[in-house]
Amino acid sequence: VGFGIKNFAIIYYCIALSKGHACLGKLTARERILLLLDPDSFDEYDMFVEHRCTDFGMDSSKNKYPGDSVVTGRGRINGRLAYVFSQNTVGLYYLLAIIDNDFTVFGGSLSGAHAQKICKIMDQAAMVGAPVIGLNDSGGARIQEGVESLAGYADIFLRNVLCSGVVPQISLIMGPCAGGAVYSPALTDFTFMVKDTSYLFITGPDVVKSVTNEDVTQEQLGGAKTHTAVSGVAHRAFENDIDALLNLREFFNYLPLSNRDPAPVCECHDPSDRLVPELDTIVPAESTKAYDMLDIIHSIVDEREFFEIMPTYARNIVVGFARMNGRTVGIVGNQPKVASGCLDINSSVKGARFVRFCDAFNIPLITFVDVPGFLPGTAQEYGGIIRHGAKLLFAFAEATVPKITVITRKAYGGAYDVMSSKHLRGDANYAWPTAEVAVMGAKGAVQIIFRGKEADAEEEYVDKFANPFPAAMRGFVDDIIQPSTTRMRICHDLDVLAGKSQSSPWKKHANIPL
């Protein structure tokens, strides 16, 4: 009888699919894999695995489906190996909605078998040294399975942690992802979301209402906008499934396969010795006037291509991937256009996490500094700016990948130290002629030194410190460079530093101020 139902299901597959597509605007698990991977490159694992639950009538054959609610396997992205799992709330399990009229029970929910399949590919990925990509679209734990489902989550969490820093892990949230399911993406290196169709939350709006009496929609609580602009949980959001998968393919090309591999080098048509004349005038003459750090980044990197991470969160710091002469680099830059580029809690945490990823995966770091300092105020102090700011300091200091720093304008106070300074083992630290390396801005400094008594003091301070010479004379910057030559200098340094080897004292692990 069960077999008959399955045939019946196949007959209605197309109808169901088109309905699923039309009402949800989402693709099925297999369609997603088809778009993510190179054509004909997908090797599927565990297609015959079924769940083992016997309670609540789950053992009836009509409730069993080969493969359970997840598709796993390995494939290639632009020829390079990746392990993939793709959960599913539409597609196969949408059929159950048609047949059983109870879609929610099975909507991509995580059974023991489901978890086992994911664990298998994660183990292999770690062993082989290739990234894991999760296409998350799961209703949460399979309630019928009870603790077995919870165990499944924990098994995945453990592997997420063990793989962390060994192979890149990327989560693309393509549907609801609630409860225990959210912690796996949170443990991975990058979490991307699809606008309007994906949600991440610990508890949904109904539970929120019953516990805190807050009225909130799914979108407000855990939509793409919330997580990319407010919470900082997600790193980027894309328009729809196709946009997200195509962007993921492009993003994948920036990453090394594992911590054993160097940063990838792509064929590059942009000359490494290209001069960028506009940089000579990009920093405004008035030191209080803003400019866009992205203009500098775009003009220096290969072909103006910059894959920004967290573009809408803590916008006073810019982080992302680009290439220099074909080689992947991680770029960190203060953004003078937003809050003067100051460091605050969110920007420190955003920067620190990015720096640590690059360090873990052999991606050289290029830092553009224009920072007036840490943001003052009770909100920041109460929020723990000391602890959070220390994360960025910690991350830059422990990083042993090639580190190149360019001070474009302000490098004031403690923030100067933090932003990949020479003192934190910077390999090449440059200053543009417009750089001002000082303890603070002239006005404040003069008030402290002279208590405002000397009229010419400000000018004297500016002459003494608001320029790169004091730092250059002490060797804290290696050179004062013509801005237009920045790309050339960085490319040359990266060639030399490709052979860099640096180690830190033996330790079980460091204790970053979490």
Place this chain on the structure above:
Amino acid sequence: MAYCNRSKRLNSLFLLQWETLCPRWCLITSHKLYSSVYDPNEKTFEKILIANRGEIACRVIKTCKKMGIKTVAIHSDVDANAVHVKMADESVCVGPAPTSKSYLNMDAIMEVIRKTRAQAVHPGYGFLSENKEFAKRLASEGVTFIGPDTHAIQAMGDKIESKLLAKNAKVNTIPGFDGVVKDADEAVTIAREIGYPVMIKASAGGGGKGMRIAWDDEETREGFRFSSQEAASSFGDDRLLIEKFIDNPRHIEIQVLADKHGNALWLNERECSIQRRNQKVVEEAPSTFLDPETRRAMGEQAVALAKAVKYSSAGTVEFLVDSSKNFYFLEMNTRLQVEHPVTECITGLDLVQEMIRVAKGYPLRHKQADIPINGWAVECRVYAEDPYKSFGLPSIGKLSQYQEPLHLPSVRVDSGIQQGSDISIYYDPMISKLITYGSNRAEALIRMEEALDNYVIRGVAHNISLLREVIIHPRFVQGDISTKFLPEVYPDGFKGHKLTDLERRELLATAASLYMAEQLRSQRFLGTPRIPIAKSKRSSWELSVRLGDGIYPVAVSKDGSSFSVEVDGMKLNVTSEWNLASPLLSVTIDGTQRTIQRISRNASGETSIQFLGTVYKLQILTKVAAELSKYMPEKAAEDTSSILRSPMPGTVVAVSVKPGDMVSEGQEICVIEAMKMQNSMIAAKTGKVKAVHCKAGDTVGEGDLLVELE
């Protein structure tokens, strides 16, 4: 200004070889588009101040360098890094950005002249070039004004006086009557005397306001009634203007050059009929319309006028020419014209050099018979403006990429900007003048087409698409033009190039090939990876390209470095070097060479390509992705462009608009200061200000509503 001192000191650290970075100036001369020989033994000024900015300042400095004259540039504070400042031997800031406080600030400029001991001033065009007060002040301090004498500036600056002078010098003027007309009968008499058609309007009304055209007596009576009513009610001034109406007029002007010894030459004509809102867009020399007799008649009248006002220096006499080659004096411009390069190209004279010589008191070196018409020159004014809005509304921004087509033969570019320059709201949005030269008009036009395709301008909107459409339009190519060309050819506004079926296929094939070249490159990694890369064995792909409302299936197969592309059942062969970093891409499509520009691309296959001058938006997906994309939800575009919120907490320093004001996209609306940093808030679209929710001095929080647009 401690900061200024410091940055000067730092800049001097790097003896910046601007010529090596921007070899623009060397290239222009190497093209030999004008080649007045300079006699190094002829004594001239030691130092000249250029009271202008932008391309014309650079143009003047270039000739000064050739003549061994030192140059002083003046600039406003926002222009501190401008090209003309870098080119000049000395530069002095004369004030803040607004022109009234800097480039028109005579006191400051006079001070600079005294300080730098400049012996002469070249005013360029615009600004103080036709300001008799300025010329007088210079004269009183013994500084030479490189231009005509004050009385000529004054005489020609007055519309009525200049017309009177022209009439007396036997220059054809537009027959007309200006004064109180008693009744309709008198109007008819006047109209008959002038000859139909006539134009009737209130004298006090400016421009074409309230203008009526009458072709016969009946229409004259009607026109008289309306215009006299309007004159009385709107202006309280009874005077009427009845003038010969010039149907389909062409704007043709004569370049004159005169010295202080009574010699004057006419350097042939320039046709400047392609205009929008009375601003010239495309100019050429000579004109397709003039025969040698008309040319000589116009030239001789222009010279007669110049002599009548004792003109010296270079000047331009503008004429309107009707369809029967009758020409009528319009006005005389007592300065170097924007479009002077086309004259330089066909005559071989360096007008700036001649102006300097004349100002120094030398007689002209040429006789009228020495003035040739060699070949043909066309000039396009490249503007930072959106041609899709009333043939051009200014756009502002930073030139993120900028490359002039100077690698092509017989191309001259007069510009005063470079990559990274800001096109600001304070000054003229002209990016450059692009001039091409050929032995005949067809050659000049083909070179122009190529030059426009090879011109890279990114970061601001530009009018390349309009310029290119004009110069390939059959009417333009035939020389069938008038000042109404643009509104006649594009009655519903300019919409960009209209692709033919073949051109569309070419575009689709090029876009698909470019996409595949990019895809294939992203599979090429250097070095030896630990896990071998699985090489794709595919050599043919099925794509789907969306262009406008159409979705086209495209099959691409690779054949060496070229792609064979099947579109609409037609196979096209697309060959290129596929240098994906270059802003210009030369592709050969079935033997036709085209230069295209890929303006943008993203991972989702969206790309915009400048093809035949116009930028087309396309989306290229694999067939599979395209089929699945129909399941993707349609998104309603959220319009946040009409509200402006504070992006950060701060203090409002200035609000530049009030309710009811019109603002254009990119215009500054207010300035917010946060952490001692001034942030300029700009309009996200063009529109009318509906409400202003803040005032200077207010403290605002992040996300606070500042200004609403309608």
